[in-house]
Amino acid sequence: MAKPVVPDPRRTLTLRDVSEASGVSEMTVSRVLRNRGDVSDGTRERVLEAARRLGYVPNKIAGALASQRVNLVGVIIPSLSNMVFPEVMTGISDVLEDTGLQPVVGVTNYLPEREESVIYEMLSWRPSGLILAGLEHSEASQAMLAQAGVPVVEIMDIDGTPVDSAVGISHRRAGRQMAEAIVAAGYRRIAFLGTQMPNDHRAKKRLAGFEEALAREGLQLADREFYSGGSALLKGREMTEAVLKRSPDVDFLYYSNDMIGAGGLLYCLDQGIDVPGRVGLAGFNGVELLDGLPRRLATMDACRLDIGRLAAEIIAGKRPDGIVGGEIIELTPTLQPGDTIRKV
Amino acid sequence: MAKPVVPDPRRTLTLRDVSEASGVSEMTVSRVLRNRGDVSDGTRERVLEAARRLGYVPNKIAGALASQRVNLVGVIIPSLSNMVFPEVMTGISDVLEDTGLQPVVGVTNYLPEREESVIYEMLSWRPSGLILAGLEHSEASQAMLAQAGVPVVEIMDIDGTPVDSAVGISHRRAGRQMAEAIVAAGYRRIAFLGTQMPNDHRAKKRLAGFEEALAREGLQLADREFYSGGSALLKGREMTEAVLKRSPDVDFLYYSNDMIGAGGLLYCLDQGIDVPGRVGLAGFNGVELLDGLPRRLATMDACRLDIGRLAAEIIAGKRPDGIVGGEIIELTPTLQPGDTIRKV
DNA sequence: AAACTGGCTGTTAGCGGTAACTTATCAATC
């Protein structure tokens, strides 16, 4: 029967403790705990029992140093609070789950210098791979990533040149597509409402694509309004009110994300404005949240789950055909017309 | 002038490379890079220049093993996607920022066995501390935490016995308080709408406190409805419809979180139901999202930012008076009556 | 019977840093 163990509270346990408690060498304990190499059933049992009894937790720091292998994948994203990255994380976790790899999240708050230090910090732990949002990074960041010697996957966006691999959609094209759909539905006085953030490159690209497509139709933005910080839903309301007051003849509002779009929708409904007759509305992302709105907001899903999945597959070396790196995967977002664009 | 460096792409750089490139010992390089000990300005310059030129990134694995110090704080939470934890994370990051400590997030999806393995995984990296949501953990988890030899802070909840320290609110009391306010406002036929999850202990405690306070007034729940999964906003709508159809005489709906509460609110407004006259509504959390709703939902803020801050301060040893551990900090949530409870 | 398996276990030498100590140098002090 297991003897009562009085663990010395000051010292943390090592392999040696387990090896002494079970009467075998440290190496054998190591083998048992990692399920590697041949160990007889009897020995395995004794070792496991001892480890359990002592409450031994292996020291991965030492293990990683010795084996030169770290089962961590760094995931670097701009923000946790905007509903888009949690889903990406889900995709990543799903795939990594059964590879022995573990995601570690770092947040940059859309600050390039913060991104730089997060990258540095992550690389200093020698992860098996890095997944990071966006293609725009400081020069120093790019250099670090290129030197890192591990797979790097840049996600969300493919309008640009990745350091290594990329998985995402073309935001430029997404903007274009939305503009085309809006114009095709007969809207002509179109306004843009979006975020101020200078480092939200993807929103900027969508806007650029959007304006480009409008220009091709001989149109230009009738108005624009920006915000930063605060409750997105509330900001959506406020901006919508501002635009409609300032430019009463505007007939479409294109929002840079679904959350402010939802705020705008609620405002219009409050005011009894005919949607999509008097004004049409569209957002971007396809967040689940929208399902519960009084009316379904037109949007474009950003393939977030798939992006996470594919990125993780590249890191885990699970992509078919042994493609090693330098892969660029473009996903195609689909327009969800909802109920806020006139049917043609 | 800096010689062009042709880094061997197969081998990752070590201190030795920098030491050779700058003509000093590894130890001196180590000192420069960590800003520790006395190094002459000239040497410091040369070392930094060499490190920069080579693109050297220190190996924290080796550093941590040698120094027995890891600047990581594990943060274990049930989910990223419910708006409550991002704010906790913000509080944690704020405080940790200037302590040299770095948060590392792990997600359990409300699964105890998953929590167990996340704890194990985290402890195997020998972090400087652990912050985890909730007081309910498997026996094995508790044992690991108790043995870990690092500060452990359990957050969000204080109705129970923490392993070490705890920072949170009393959900039982929060539920009671809300019930009292509702009854005081004159509502009598009260329904509860909430999550199904057996492991959302905090929601359960709120409900328990709620029912307890009702009982004290000689009341009991008129109806209840549960959901799991899916878009919370949509579920809020559906559940509200179901309850109001099934129990037309219900005059108050208490939701276990703001998101489903918002869905319920939108439903009622759609249906032209008089809120708060015909039915009153209340949620829980005080999420920012609510600011943009057509009407402000009654709720109770959960002090998420402060919880994060205080937890991080405990880990960082920043708490006043040198309290070392075993601290229990109870925060007091405030009722935000909004516009969905009748004024008395 | 010698040689050869294959299964199981132990030994040795690091992994890349850092703590703690030692050594050289040099100006200031007595």
Place this chain on the structure above:
DNA sequence: GATTGATAAGTTACCGCTAACAGCCAGTTT
């Protein structure tokens, strides 16, 4: 001029674990 103390380096010995290899002992194989 010898002593001291501060400063700026270098040396040595690990940190806890694993890769690689070596040993040993049945049970074949020839």
